[in-house]
């Protein structure tokens with residue numbers, strides 16, 4: 001019995017060997033937006049409403065990291081009941097310099113991440129429904145960053 005793997009949020013990231021977040025790039029000024037739900041360019045001096053989809057950097061550096069002691073609002077889907085605290089990192093993407101929030105990969109806590117340390121995007125299962133495994137992106141410290 002094989003499970004199909006699907007992104008928990010359609011269109012926000014790709015799945016496969018090298019998963020990546022999907023952003024919107026303004027076709028006029030090149031501004032990159034994530035999550036890809038913008039209806040107009042976020043650049044105040046640009047009025048474009050045209051975007052193309054682009055894969056974003058799979059690596060970045062930790063900008064901030066915290067423990068979530070309260071369950072975030074939807075679309076967060078709790079994987080434990082009762083809710084267990086987990087670590088959240090705000091990561092500045094390598095090339096785009098965009099800050100993207102994500103949970104820290106299973107097995108890592110805020111103590112494993114320092115501001116400025118490197119992380120990479122990984123996918124982890126969120127829930128299983130109707131033989132489909134839904135996955136979300138998480139930030140995992142890269143090997144160079146460990147060993148402290």
Ligand SMILES: [Zn+2]
Nearest residue numbers: 026029041046
């Ligand atoms: Zn623009």
